[in-house]
Amino acid sequence: MRSPHEQRLPFEAPIYEMELRLTEMEAQYAKNRGGGDTSKIGEQIRRLRRELAALKREIYSHLDPWQTVQVSRHQQRPQTRDYIELIFDQFLELHGDRAIGDDQAIVTGLGYLDDVKVMFIGHQKGKNLAERTACHFGCAHPEGYRKALLKMRFAAKFGLPIVSFIDTPGAYPGISAEERGQAAIIAENLMEMSQIATPIVCVVIGEGGSGGALGIGIGDRLGMLEHTYYSVISPEGCATILWKGSEHAPKAAAALKFTSRDLLGFGIVDEIVPEPLGGAHRDHTEIATTLKQFLLRQVRELIGVPTPELLDRRYDKYRKIGVFLEGTEGGPEPQRNGRAPSPV
Template identity: 60%
Template sequence: MSKLQPLPFERPIFEMEQQLENLEAKPEPSSETLDAIRNMRVEIARLKREIYENLDPWDIVKVARHQERPQTLDYIELVFDEFVELHGDQAFGDDRSILTGFAKLDDHKVMLVGHHKGRNLKERNEHNYGMAHPEGYRKALEKMKLAAKYGLPIISLIDTSGAYPGVGAEERGISRYIAMNLREMSVLKTPVICVVIGEGGSGGAIGIGIGDHVCILQYAYYSVISPEGCAGILWKHAKHADKAARALRFTSKDLLEFGIVDEIIPEPLGGAHRDHREMARTLKSSLIQNLKELGSRPIDELLDGRYQKFRQFGRFEEEIATQAEDASQS
């Protein structure tokens, strides 16, 4: 992993870490220096905890988009024991924005589906910054149906700012294929676990996001629209993205409170970008636990629970509207 670039709110942490590095570089440190090193390590941990416990929603977006945040290919290497990639949608092409394949997780054989953005320019161009075309969603659904046919659980890793909004994607019916994925995923006769590992942007995210257990990493977000898009609509300029982020209520804590997600997976101190291996261990533990739990439940029970989970979204708004209408008529 390349040297991390500090986010604006991380600068005090990086400054203290540089001081610690200078102290540790001394060839023969005195007892006073060793005490200073121990104290500084404690202080850095305290500072990380204080800063990250008080991030505002726009800061969380910056963490979710961090260039060094682990992505699907990182988790394939660090979480899964084996992975055999499956290509193509049997109709148009192989959209590299979404990766699919057979994987093994301890004793569990699964189908893995996940967005991948890429880090350098070459990789981002290959994977289209994680923004899938219609063929990406067709590929994902074909592989998920294959998993259901052979009784393999499905793990979906979500990390996209949204589906690709280009002319070609619209001409090939991207909204139709996302809608088809929502319908078909809701009736797949196999356990489905969805994890938002970074950005969960609009239909691009939910197109592979219908599952029995929906998780989100602590500093990821899941939203109907990006903060910039919301700001452009409501305030006519993306410079108000921070205001939009607060209004959208899309952080992991908000989503758990609203019942949109079932679990928040904690990140390492200072965010997943600081320790890929620790994040991978935590994610692996969550996946194994949920695979065991979902695997013990009858398929009919899973399907009913999956249906009810997504049908109840927005229910409280409908009840409020009904109560207000009843009050006005009385």
Template identity: 75%
Template structure:
């Protein structure tokens, strides 16, 4: 597990200071519960708790894009395997791509989500250094996306809804990965997911970087946890290209419009899942509960649609992305209204 200081971000300093004061007061109250000042201390504790909640709410409601990126990368933030334990029942992991090997950066398996049987696919970064190296820090190789594709086709064959969790800086860009067809398998996944005759729900739980995210990101519903990001490139990569230095990453993060609020406003995603006060890293169970509720609701709604309508809606959803109209009097484009 990461150390407490490893998960602390600069803008959270006032929160940690107030939490330290609160812990001291609670310790004092526990020692002097029978004392004459116990009532006064109890009232101060209640007041400080309210102030702390308001402080968290204020800070996290006004995060800058770069700060949201920092939150999405916190080592203490719940990862795919954490959510598997908290959300799904009877998870049976499925390994291998039947070609090269088993990429630990992509987790696949069958599970129960409430009363529903689903096929689950998600990126995994790892908690400690050994796990992160084994998972390649969440950067999947071609065999990871080939494994995901094989399991998705299996799900469609048996009529299982598909749930994917996205949490990757991007697909691994190494020479060996390219030699094994990294770009080709991601493209194949995009095509296949657009045509699978089963409901697909995708959620960005942390980082959603580039083609690595898209490789398991084409679905009927695309949601994001509140403090995650979803982008064609990382802020550092964008800054290096545009300004020749990753020191401009905060500037790039703002320009990329990669936060959940921005993407919901542009109708690239369908829903933002509220995180616990102060971020998912502060309460894994509450974050998992909100995520589970969204998944159950989305699958229930999608299962009611005829297969032809499901596929048409999915196609239309992605065809609309990137279409913008200027001026109120401009005629609709490709049958779309000015709302798009």
């Protein structure tokens, strides 16, 4: 039975209609079992299940950018703490930045991926109003990024790989955050993550917005769940700047080229992690299993790379992002590095 509070996206209406029909037929089948021939109903149920799977595949393989944003923000989509429960063993949460406090928008801790001990860092949005308020809707303050940096230094000291989950519309934009050095600490994180001598695997699990995402997003591997976005700005923010109104967000989403397929083509993302039919919000266990396999594969590959080579590769990875031109007026033809402009 679905919760009456479940979020339903407009383009999913045909899916919900077919699921309702399927539920009714399954209830009828259960009621009539043992009381007569139910083979006809059983065959109809099997056919309807096949049609439902095909419908989900058709709809979700043709999402436009704005629909992708809606899926990435789905209220039932698994968040960082859900994945911690489903993926990691013996997780020990670590708190505080040793300066201001413990920002609940950033979760850090030690855990096991099967037999591999890792340092985990991730954004947390919260499930209900109280949690979302405490987590600032996933928008971290400077103390959150400072907490993350301290734990990354700890990981490097003890030779632990780092796993980072990105899910934020952006860093907290309030005056209090600016007064405590929001821009400076994010810049420091970018610099230090580029040089930390231990493997780093980052995954966008929902929203990947601006510097708030990049503050824990520099690494050796970058994955994105299939129906997520990673961008220099939210579509609403972009629309407000360019067209003076957030109602133009769908147009901005199309212009930003920030979906997983776009970024894989640009060479910014290393791999797209496929989601269950109909999105991660429909099957938390399946997406957690798929994501765990991705993390294990990436971490085990990186563990075997010598540290100097690991850091050289990381440096080259980010140097190759973007397009640049070289040349002077009347001189040789401009040279390109062969990549599209970076959206992050």
